[in-house]
Amino acid sequence: xxxxxxxxxxxxxxxxxxxxxxxxxxxxxxxxxxxxxxxxxxxxxxxxxxxxxxxxxxxxxxxxxxxxxxxxxxxxxxxxxxxxxxxxxxxxxxxxxxxxxxxxxxxxxxxxxxxxxxxxxxxxxxxxxxxxxxxxxxxxxxxxxxxxxxxxxxxxxxxxxxxxxxxxxxxxxxxxxxxxxxxxxxxxxxxxxxxxxxxxxxxxxxxxxxxxxxxxxxxxxxxxxxxxxxxxxxxxxxxxxxxxxxxxxxxxxxxxxxxxxxxxxxxxxxxxxxxxxxxxxxxxxxxxxxxxxxxxxxxxxxxxxxxxxxxxxxxxxxxxxxxxxxxxxxxxxxxxxxxxxxxxxxxxxxxxxxxxxxxxxxxxxxxxxxxxxxxxxxxxxxxxxxxxxxxxxxxxxxxxxxxxxxxxxxxxxxxxxxxxxxxxxxxxxxxxxxxxxxxxxxxxxxxxxxxxxxxxx
Numbered sequence: 001x002x003x004x005x006x007x008x009x010x011x012x013x014x015x016x017x018x019x020x021x022x023x024x025x026x027x028x029x030x031x032x033x034x035x036x037x038x039x040x041x042x043x044x045x046x047x048x049x050x051x052x053x054x055x056x057x058x059x060x061x062x063x064x065x066x067x068x069x070x071x072x073x074x075x076x077x078x079x080x081x082x083x084x085x086x087x088x089x090x091x092x093x094x095x096x097x098x099x100x101x102x103x104x105x106x107x108x109x110x111x112x113x114x115x116x117x118x119x120x121x122x123x124x125x126x127x128x129x130x131x132x133x134x135x136x137x138x139x140x141x142x143x144x145x146x147x148x149x150x151x152x153x154x155x156x157x158x159x160x161x162x163x164x165x166x167x168x169x170x171x172x173x174x175x176x177x178x179x180x181x182x183x184x185x186x187x188x189x190x191x192x193x194x195x196x197x198x199x200x201x202x203x204x205x206x207x208x209x210x211x212x213x214x215x216x217x218x219x220x221x222x223x224x225x226x227x228x229x230x231x232x233x234x235x236x237x238x239x240x241x242x243x244x245x246x247x248x249x250x251x252x253x254x255x256x257x258x259x260x261x262x263x264x265x266x267x268x269x270x271x272x273x274x275x276x277x278x279x280x281x282x283x284x285x286x287x288x289x290x291x292x293x294x295x296x297x298x299x300x301x302x303x304x305x306x307x308x309x310x311x312x313x314x315x316x317x318x319x320x321x322x323x324x325x326x327x328x329x330x331x332x333x334x335x336x337x338x339x340x341x342x343x344x345x346x347x348x349x350x351x352x353x354x355x356x357x358x359x360x361x362x363x364x365x366x367x368x369x370x371x372x373x374x375x376x377x378x379x380x381x382x383x384x385x386x387x388x389x390x391x392x393x394x395x396x397x398x399x400x401x402x403x404x405x406x407x408x409x410x411x412x413x414x415x416x417x418x419x420x421x422x423x424x425x426x427x428x429x430x431x432x433x434x435x436x437x438x439x440x441x442x443x444x445x446x447x448x449x450x451x452x453x454x455x456x457x
Contacts, residue, residue, distance in 0.1 A: 022071035023050045024205050025169035026103055029179060031201055035218055036183035038238050038250035039063075041287060042212040045205075048089055048097070054212070055248055056287070059279040063098045063247055070104040071169065079111050080151060087157050098247065101163040110149075115164050117142050173198070187232045193225040200224065215287045223289075237292035237320050238284065242299065242307065250284075252277055257303040262453070263446040270454035273303075277310035281317070291316050292331075297323035297425040302442040302453035304424040308431025309456050319432060323425040330432055332390045340396040341381040343403055348377035354413040355379070356404055358430075359421040360396070361386055367450055368419045368443075376417070379407040387423055397429045404437055415439040419450060431456070 027043060034040045039055040041062065049066035057063035066089065068082055079102070086100040107115060121138050128135045139159055146155040176198050177191075189197070200221035204213045223230040241251040256262065257273060284293070293311055297304065311317040318331040341360070348354070355376050357364035360383035368378070381400055387393045408416060418440055420427050434440065440456040 020045070020209070022169045023067075023069035023103075024202070025172035026067070026069055026167050027051055027205050027208070028198070028201055029167075029172040029175050031205075031218065032176070032179040032183040035215065037246075037248040038240070039248050040215055041283075042214040043208060044212040045209040049100075051208075056250065056280075056283045057247065059275060062096060064096055065099040065101060066097055067101040067103055069167075070102075072104065073106040073108060074102070074104045075108045076110040079107065080149075083151075083154060083158060083162060086162060087154055090157070090161065099161050099163070101165055103165045103167050105168060106166060107164065114142070114145060114158075117145065118158075118164065121159075176201075184236070186236060187222075187229065189225065189229055189232075193229050196225040197222050197229075216289065219288055219290070234290060235292065236290065237294040238288065238290055239294045240280070240284075240311070242296050242303075250280065252280055252307070254299055254303045254307075257306075257453075258300045260446065262300065262302075262444060263451045265453070267454075270306075274306065274310065274454065277306065281310055281315060284311075285316065292318050292320060294320045294322070295428075297321035297328070297428050299424050299428075300444055301420045301422075301424065301427045302444045304427035305418075305420065305431035305434070305442055306454055306456065308428040309434050310431075312432050312435060314435045319428070321425055321428055323423070326389070328390050328393055328425055328429065330429065333394065334391045335394040335398060336391045338395070340385060340392070340399050341383045341403070344380040344382070345407070346378040346380065349375045351376050352413060353415045353417065354407060354411060355417045355419070356407065357381070357419045357421075358400055359419075360384070362421060364419050364421045367445070368417075370450060373417055377407075377411055377413075379403060387426060393426060393429055396426060397433055400430055401433050401437075408437060413438075415441065417441045417443065419443050421445070 023045065027045075031043070034043065034053050037055070039057070041054045041056050043051065043053050045051055050069045051067040053065045053067070055063045055065075066086070068085075070078075074082070082102050086102075090097050090100070117138070121142065125135060125138050142159055143152065143155040146152055146158070177194055180189075180194055180197065201218065204217055204221065207213065219233065223233045239250070241249050242254045243251070244253045244255065245251045252273075254273075256269070257265065285291075295307065295311075299307070308319070311319060313330065318329070321328040321330075341358075353376050355368055355373050355378040357368050357378065358381045359365070360381075363380070363382040381403060383396070385392070385396075387396060404416065407413065416437060416439070420430070434456065438457055442453045442456065443450040444453050
């Protein structure tokens with residue numbers, strides 16, 4: 001007997017697409033919310049569940065939220081049966097199916113106490129921090145209530161992974177405009193354009209039981225609404241979080257690489273970060289035509305440089321970097337006049353390697369003279385200036401790269417050891433432009449000296 005995606009329960013309506021109006025309406029109303037979540041990849045109908053919303057979960061991983069949609073009031077017996085089905089699916093593929101949602105018009109009275117407790121637990125009670133006795137007691141009350149219904153064995157699963165949603169399909173069309181505007185405020189589409197987007201979304205949803213509907217399909221529908229919509233959508237940046245966050249967000253956590261323990265990180269840890277960043281970049285390019293990324297620019301030198309390098313100009317990205325209340329844009333190419341740095345070269349033994357020390361407004365100094373680098377030729381870039389905007393940043397980055405290219409070319413260097421003592425936004429912008437320099441080894445100051453961190457190139 002067929003099970004899983006080939007079971008009759010999973011394929012019964014897909015061929016004729018009968019009885020899908022309710023779940024299609026649910027998808028339509030929630031598509032703006034899902035599309036606003038940057039890790040969102042695609043949505044599909046009639047696989048293991050009625051609807052599966054899929055997210056990029058890192059290299060080679062897809063995380064899924066599975067929804068079952070019932071266009072009627074759900075009895076207590078059916079309610080518990082659905083939850084147990086969720087738990088079985090999770091047990092079969094716990095690294096893929098991360099969250100579950102039960103959607104129906106209403107719930108029978110016997111299960112309403114649970115829904116009321118969960119609503120408060122996921123609402124006002126979230127004001128208490130993790131580990132709070134109040135939060136712990138609230139969760140325990142849920143467990144005890146479920147035990148009275150002979151459901152103790154699935155209590156933690158419900159607490160951690162299941163949402164219960166009341167939904168009336170009749171409101172979906174009218175609600176779409178409000179949902180779209182709430183999640184995409186900057187687009188400011190006209191009413192006719194928004195309606196065109198909605199109709200395109202409906203057409204795509206009708207195909208979702210035949211093929212996955214991807215982010216790029218939905219973004220193209222927005223861009224197709226009008227020339228103005230296409231221009232506005234193209235300018236809308238995608239947020240890349242550089243810290244731990246919700247799994248629906250696109251995150252590249254740098255906490256371990258910014259903290260004091262980074263001196264103890266292995267080369268393998270840095271390589272894994274690079275692999276993750278490169279995988280993120282591939283997902284970003286494959287899932288959208290937009291190339292604007294919005295990132296926080298306050299990080300350590302090596303992690304900042306690595307981020308810029310991973311989402312670089314040669315890979316087709318444009319960065320908007322938030323730093324100390326200002327946003328630096330790599331698609332703004334204006335540059336202040338003059339020279340940002342004074343340049344010194346120190347001779348060294350004939351070698352295929354060299355040291356580059358970039359420091360402003362305070363020079364790097366002799367702390368870079370660590371064995372075995374002290375005998376290598378060295379390029380020093382110093383300046384008393386500060387970066388007060390994108391034009392000054394562009395000048396500093398352009399001169400730094402020009403001098404590094406010249407230093408490398410004239411001495412026949414194949415590997416540069418790079419030390420940066422500067423605002424982190426400079427390190428990120430420099431990384432963004434570091435193509436064509438061959439092998440690079442980065443260093444960070446930790447406690448009392450410099451330590452090697454990550455290679456680039």
